[in-house]
Amino acid sequence: MTESGQLLRIDALHPEPDRIARAARVLLDGGLVAFPTETVYGLGANALDAEMVRRIYVAKGRPTWNPVIAHVASINAARELVTVWSDDAERLALAFWPGPLTLVLPKRDCIPDVATAGLSAVGVRMPNHPIALALLRVTGFPVAAPSANRFTEISPTTAQHVVTSLGDRVDLVLDGGACEVGIESTVLDLSGDAPTVLRPGMISRAQLAAVLGCPVGDQSAITVAAHGLTHAQRSPGTTDRHYAPRAQVWLFDASEVHDVTAALAQRMHTGAPTRVTALLLAVTLPAASNQSIVRMPREAADYAHHLYAALHDADAVGASLIIIERPPNTDAWSGVRNRLERAAH
Numbered sequence: 001m002t003e004s005g006q007l008l009r010i011d012a013l014h015p016e017p018d019r020i021a022r023a024a025r026v027l028l029d030g031g032l033v034a035f036p037t038e039t040v041y042g043l044g045a046n047a048l049d050a051e052m053v054r055r056i057y058v059a060k061g062r063p064t065w066n067p068v069i070a071h072v073a074s075i076n077a078a079r080e081l082v083t084v085w086s087d088d089a090e091r092l093a094l095a096f097w098p099g100p101l102t103l104v105l106p107k108r109d110c111i112p113d114v115a116t117a118g119l120s121a122v123g124v125r126m127p128n129h130p131i132a133l134a135l136l137r138v139t140g141f142p143v144a145a146p147s148a149n150r151f152t153e154i155s156p157t158t159a160q161h162v163v164t165s166l167g168d169r170v171d172l173v174l175d176g177g178a179c180e181v182g183i184e185s186t187v188l189d190l191s192g193d194a195p196t197v198l199r200p201g202m203i204s205r206a207q208l209a210a211v212l213g214c215p216v217g218d219q220s221a222i223t224v225a226a227h228g229l230t231h232a233q234r235s236p237g238t239t240d241r242h243y244a245p246r247a248q249v250w251l252f253d254a255s256e257v258h259d260v261t262a263a264l265a266q267r268m269h270t271g272a273p274t275r276v277t278a279l280l281l282a283v284t285l286p287a288a289s290n291q292s293i294v295r296m297p298r299e300a301a302d303y304a305h306h307l308y309a310a311l312h313d314a315d316a317v318g319a320s321l322i323i324i325e326r327p328p329n330t331d332a333w334s335g336v337r338n339r340l341e342r343a344a345h
């Protein structure tokens with residue numbers, strides 16, 4: 001991996017036009033470009049070209065039943081990808097775009113089946129990041145971009161995370177620093193009878209319901225078993241073993257801290273070599289030499305911003321066990337709690 005060849009530093013607020021042009025050229029030539037969005041880094045290719053989209057699946061080792069999101073630079077560009085741009089879609093896009101909300105709508109034929117894993121609807125999103133928007137404007141086509149990590153790994157929130165996960169499977173990585181939001185977009189299905197969240201994110205169901213003026217369903221519950229497309233699973237990509245660090249993950253409520261302390265002591269006694277990283281909010285643990293404590297922010301947005309970096313760091317120092325204090329069970333924390341449940345599954 002040569003830093004000069006593959007990693008290209010670029011200003012996050014005012015991306016240098018010549019660097020955007022270079023990245024656009026790679027995409028036009030059929031290559032893969034990783035770029036920052038406000039949520040996580042995406043692994044991009046021309047969404048209208050089946051062959052290019054297929055390259056994304058190969059690079060990630062991603063099963064073909066897991067659809068990718070098409071990124072656009074405007075509401076007009078989104079309309080061109082779908083057969084029905086409903087009033088709900090318009091309202092939500094006006095309220096939350098550019099931003100961390102993906103809308104699933106009936107797709108037009110220009111979107112190749114491989115991009116939607118054969119489904120008749122496509123996920124569309126206008127990201128809130130100057131680099132992503134500049135790239136989309138210059139290429140002129142929608143960019144299919146899943147998170148820029150290998151399948152089942154934690155999503156990248158820095159360019160270095162991308163390089164560590166994908167190595168030379170990506171042609172160019174635009175390094176625009178750390179992602180602001182830190183967890184993936186809220187995915188909302190507008191193709192069915194009622195708006196339904198398929199994957200929670202930092203835009204909450206309550207916020208969506210407030211804009212729509214109607215209740216919003218939730219299909220994001222973690223389903224056990226299926227690692228393939230099932231009827232119960234409308235968003236096939238939201239499988240269980242996902243967003244997972246290499247270490248084992250335990251989640252616990254603050255009220256269970258004594259049980260956790262006892263379980264840790266027990267584990268030490270059995271002599272199993274254990275390096276522990278603890279992501280904590282309120283509780284304290286007895287000091288131990290094999291243990292790193294990370295104090296996590298008490299506010300959901302800050303927590304989300306730091307979460308994946310903390311999990312990547314735990315992997316990097318060779319933690320064999322990550323113990324995580326569960327955040328509150330409220331709407332604002334639903335995206336974070338969903339990622340924690342998946343990491344622990």
Ligand code: TXA
Binds near residue numbers: 043067127187
């Ligand atoms: O924040 C994000 O959404 C990031 C950045 C790069 O935009 N992208 C991302 O992509 O997280 P990915 O591929 O890792 O996750 C996409 C999610 C999956 O859970 C997938 O199942 C769901 O969106 N999805 C995409 N298209 C869909 C469709 N047509 N129907 C149902 N679910 C869909």
Ligand code: MG
Binds near residue numbers: 146147155
């Ligand atoms: Mg992903």
